[in-house]
Amino acid sequence: MEGSTYYCDYYNYTNICLDALCDYESISDFATFSAVFLPILYILVFIVGFVGNGLVVCVLLKHCHKSNLTDLCLFNLSVSDLLFLLTLPLHAHATAVSQWVFGNFLCHISGGLRNMGFISSVLFMVLMTLDRYVLIQHAQQASKYRTMKTGMVLSVSVWVLSLCLSLPAFVFTQEVITPEVVTSERITCEPYGDNKLWFEYSIFVTNILGLVFPLSVMVACYSRVIPTLMKIRSVKKHRIVKVIISIMVMFFLFWAPYNITIFLDFLRMEGVLTDSCELYTNLRLSTFVTEIIAFSHCCLNPIIYAFVGQRFMKRSQVMLRKMLPGIRFSSSRDLSDSSFRMSSVTSRTLVTTTAM
Numbered sequence: 001m002e003g004s005t006y007y008c009d010y011y012n013y014t015n016i017c018l019d020a021l022c023d024y025e026s027i028s029d030f031a032t033f034s035a036v037f038l039p040i041l042y043i044l045v046f047i048v049g050f051v052g053n054g055l056v057v058c059v060l061l062k063h064c065h066k067s068n069l070t071d072l073c074l075f076n077l078s079v080s081d082l083l084f085l086l087t088l089p090l091h092a093h094a095t096a097v098s099q100w101v102f103g104n105f106l107c108h109i110s111g112g113l114r115n116m117g118f119i120s121s122v123l124f125m126v127l128m129t130l131d132r133y134v135l136i137q138h139a140q141q142a143s144k145y146r147t148m149k150t151g152m153v154l155s156v157s158v159w160v161l162s163l164c165l166s167l168p169a170f171v172f173t174q175e176v177i178t179p180e181v182v183t184s185e186r187i188t189c190e191p192y193g194d195n196k197l198w199f200e201y202s203i204f205v206t207n208i209l210g211l212v213f214p215l216s217v218m219v220a221c222y223s224r225v226i227p228t229l230m231k232i233r234s235v236k237k238h239r240i241v242k243v244i245i246s247i248m249v250m251f252f253l254f255w256a257p258y259n260i261t262i263f264l265d266f267l268r269m270e271g272v273l274t275d276s277c278e279l280y281t282n283l284r285l286s287t288f289v290t291e292i293i294a295f296s297h298c299c300l301n302p303i304i305y306a307f308v309g310q311r312f313m314k315r316s317q318v319m320l321r322k323m324l325p326g327i328r329f330s331s332s333r334d335l336s337d338s339s340f341r342m343s344s345v346t347s348r349t350l351v352t353t354t355a356m
Contacts, residue, residue, distance in 0.1 A: 034095055034288065041292045042092035045299060049085045052302035053078040059315045072151040073131060074305055076158070077124040081298035084117025088295070091189075100189040104175045107189040111173025112166050115191075115205075120162035121298065122210055125251075126217050127154060128305065133221035136228055165205060172198040203266045211259045218248045247304055254297040258290035 056078040060071050067075075087110040094100045100107060134142045169191065176190040192199040222244050229241055265283045267273045 035098060038288055038292070039092040039096040042088045042095065042295075045292065045296050046085050046088040046092070049081060049296075049299040052299055053081045053085070055316055055319070056302045057082070059319055062319065063315060067148070069131060069146045069148065069151040070128070072148065072155060073124055073128045076155050077121060077128065077301060077305065080117050080121035080124055080162075081301055082117075083113055084121060084295075084298060087114040087117075094189060099186050100175060101187075102189075107175050108170055108173050110189065111191050112170030115169035115202075116162050116166035119165050119205070119209065120158060121301075122214050123158045123162060125301075126214050127158065129214075129218050129221050133225055136225050165209070168198045168201060199269075200266075203262060207259050207263055211255050215248070215252060218251065222248060243304075250300060250304070251297065254300075255294050258287070258294040261286045261290045 057075060060067060060075045060078075063071075090102055090106065090110050094102075102110075131146070134146075173189065173191050176188050177185060192202065226241055226244060229244075261283060264273065265287060268275055268279060268283060273279065
């Protein structure tokens with residue numbers, strides 16, 4: 001097949017041949033899990049994430065004339081998550097039928113978009129964390145720089161950087177034909193293709209940029225923000241601190257298992273860990289399970305960064321009432337839109353901080 005790779009000579013960094021060489025009984029449970037449960041989980045994450053992030057995008061677009069820097073960051077974060085989620089139905093189908101049937105072009109595109117959505121989502125979370133830090137620690141100076149023009153420049157910069165970092169994924173993700181030792185020949189869409197350098201680069205980006213960097217920024221910023229909030233005389237400060245801690249804890253819990261698993265798999269492929277069919281099967285199963293957990297974090301982003309904001313919650317309820325007139329949405333208080341000048345956890349934190 002044109003554009004596809006057919007190989008069994010890259011044992012050091014591909015799992016395809018181990019699928020063929022390992023005893024079938026050792027991977028039968030994984031095959032069942034992969035074909036039955038994984039597609040369902042992929043689709044569930046896609047539906048929940050698409051609805052949540054799609055609602056965020058719709059609400060912010062409708063009220064774009066009242067938007068601020070926080071809203072712009074939130075909008076881009078949701079677009080990043082949607083970009084990532086769009087690839088899940090393709091992989092759900094490929095996992096269900098154990099075959100990639102969408103062609104080599106879509107294989108390249110899905111791999112690139114998936115990587116780009118992941119990187120941009122992480123970078124926008126980092127940007128929102130830094131924005132929250134500046135709002136609280138340097139509130140008076142922040143107003144000079146927190147303009148829509150600055151937000152547009154930062155957003156474009158993040159998208160350009162994400163595209164540049166994702167170019168290898170667009171290039172090296174490709175169709176691969178499994179070796180003939182497998183009972184029936186099949187085609188898969190492999191993120192590394194036959195390029196070991198890209199595999200090592202992908203591991204580096206996923207672990208350093210995807211976990212270590214954002215978690216370090218969150219810990220560094222929030223470790224200074226929380227003491228500042230605790231000095232404020234407000235009944236809301238404890239709730240805000242809990243939300244901030246929840247952001248860090250959930251990010252770590254959702255992403256750390258996946259990053260640890262793929263790093264262990266990298267050590268196995270490099271010969272640091274003694275390779276065996278049992279280790280390979282356990283790590284592969286762990287990779288798929290932790291991957292689903294990590295992917296589902298994008299479903300939480302709208303809840304964490306948007307729906308906890310009273311102004312955004314009110315706007316979303318108004319939109320949902322128009323879209324679903326037969327459903328009633330409870331509201332604790334009837335608040336006018338002009339009562340809230342900012343949205344999301346970041347903005348509410350600033351309001352609390354400067355008002356006391």
